[in-house]
Amino acid sequence: MAIYQLRENRVWRPFLGGAKLDALAGRSEGTPGHYPERWIASTTGTASGEGYSRLTDGRRLRDVLGRDTGVLVKLLDSYSRLMIQVHPDDGAAQRLFQQPCGKTECWYILDTQAVDGVEPFVFLGFRAGVTPARWREVFAVQDIPAMEAMLNRIPVKPGDCFLVPPGVPHAMGSGVFFAEAQQPSDLVFRTEYITPAGERLPDEALHLGAGFDAMFSCFDYRPSSPEAFRVAPQGDTILSSKWFSIFRPRPGVCYPAAGGVALVALAGEGTVNGVPLRRGGELYLDEDFAISGGIEALAFTGPAAGEGASLV
Numbered sequence: 001m002a003i004y005q006l007r008e009n010r011v012w013r014p015f016l017g018g019a020k021l022d023a024l025a026g027r028s029e030g031t032p033g034h035y036p037e038r039w040i041a042s043t044t045g046t047a048s049g050e051g052y053s054r055l056t057d058g059r060r061l062r063d064v065l066g067r068d069t070g071v072l073v074k075l076l077d078s079y080s081r082l083m084i085q086v087h088p089d090d091g092a093a094q095r096l097f098q099q100p101c102g103k104t105e106c107w108y109i110l111d112t113q114a115v116d117g118v119e120p121f122v123f124l125g126f127r128a129g130v131t132p133a134r135w136r137e138v139f140a141v142q143d144i145p146a147m148e149a150m151l152n153r154i155p156v157k158p159g160d161c162f163l164v165p166p167g168v169p170h171a172m173g174s175g176v177f178f179a180e181a182q183q184p185s186d187l188v189f190r191t192e193y194i195t196p197a198g199e200r201l202p203d204e205a206l207h208l209g210a211g212f213d214a215m216f217s218c219f220d221y222r223p224s225s226p227e228a229f230r231v232a233p234q235g236d237t238i239l240s241s242k243w244f245s246i247f248r249p250r251p252g253v254c255y256p257a258a259g260g261v262a263l264v265a266l267a268g269e270g271t272v273n274g275v276p277l278r279r280g281g282e283l284y285l286d287e288d289f290a291i292s293g294g295i296e297a298l299a300f301t302g303p304a305a306g307e308g309a310s311l312v
Contacts, residue, residue: 003275004061004284009042009053010035014195017079020111020177024075024266025280032079034197040073040300041262041284044184051186053284061284065260069284070302071244073262074180079115080196082172084123084147086189088218089166093187096210102166104243105182106231108298109160110266113175121173123151124162125224132221136212139191147191152226161231161238167220168229179264181244181300189215238298245301254290261285261299268294 008025010018017036019029024038043062045051053061062068087103088096112120130150138146151169156176164170169191172178190206207215231239238246249255249263251270262284269278270293277283277295291297 002286003273003289004041004064004286005056005275006041006061006282006284007054007056008280008282009039009051011037011039011046011050012048013037014197014199014201015078015080015082016196017077019079020077021075036077036079038075040075040264040282041069041260042072043068044072044186046186065284065286068184069260069262070184071262071300072182072184072186073264073300074182075110075177075264076172076180077177078172078174081174083190083192083195084144084151084169084171085191086169086215086219087166087185088187088189092166092214092218093185096214097187097208099185099187101183101185103183103185103187104166104241105164105180106239106241106244106246107160107162107164107172108179108181108238108246109156109158109176110179111158111177112156115174118174120156120175122154122156122162122176123148123169123171123173124154124164124226124229125152125168125170126150126219126221127152128223130221130223132216132219135219135221136216139216142193144192152224154226159233161233162229163231163239163241164229165220167218168224169219179246179298181239181246183243189218243303247299249289249291249297249299251291251293251295254288255299257285257288259302261289261301263289263297263299265295265297267296270295 016032021038023029042053089102093099093102236248264282272291273289
């Protein structure tokens with residue numbers, strides 16, 4: 001039974017952003033750069049070895065726990081649109097990469113802003129009429145406007161929440177600050193060679209070494225409604241699913257920590273079981289907990305959380 005205080009853990013990505021993460025950490029907002037993600041209480045790593053969270057004394061959380069948390073939690077700040085992407089399901093992750101899980105993920109929108117006159121949005125799921133052959137055709141010539149036109153474009157605002165199954169193509173738009181809970185995997189197939197910074201990616205950065213036939217087999221080509229993935233928060237519970245849960249803890253309420261809880265403070269300051277916590281701080285909790293003071297926080301749990309999400 002323990003509470004672990006963690007360092008800020010930023011991760012390189014091909015899209016641009018991160019200014020709101022700087023502000024959350026108490027620094028002035030800088031120029032958008034290639035560190036637009038902060039991984040929270042992470043026992044998951046990237047192919048390059050980034051992503052593992054460390055305690056304030058420098059030890060890796062994964063080593064201290066002696067296990068994985070079962071969930072990957074992120075805060076992301078997009079100045080540029082993310083690249084169009086898709087994630088494999090569990091079966092494909094095991095078959096193609098010998099990894100235990102693919103990626104179901106959830107987005108909870110915290111803040112938005114227009115960037116260069118473009119209002120915040122997300123591309124999510126195929127529109128009607130998309131076939132595997134046509135999707136590969138536009139990919140082959142890198143017709144990005146045609147790719148975008150095949151996807152649902154959904155305006156987003158603070159408080160919106162979406163559950164994204166594996167196989168569903170997606171790309172968060174510019175000007176969105178959001179929290180993400182996902183299965184603990186960094187498997188990302190991309191359909192764009194040119195990054196928002198103008199750099200060209202090699203084939204392997206798109207298909208991850210599995211080949212393009214395998215990559216395109218992972219897409220779910222069925223059409224979907226723009227609202228098909230929207231989640232309806234229930235009070236302080238933002239989402240409860242068999243993969244992960246997200247909730248806003250209230251001061252003075254004791255919460256169970258079976259399986260562990262990742263906690264990040266978005267505003268205010270106070271204590272968690274007597275441990276000081278202020279805006280931008282993060283903890284991993286292996287004991288039941290209660291917060292006090294003026295902390296506004298998000299809490300994330302792994303697969304033991306619940307069964308099924310509440311969808312609109």
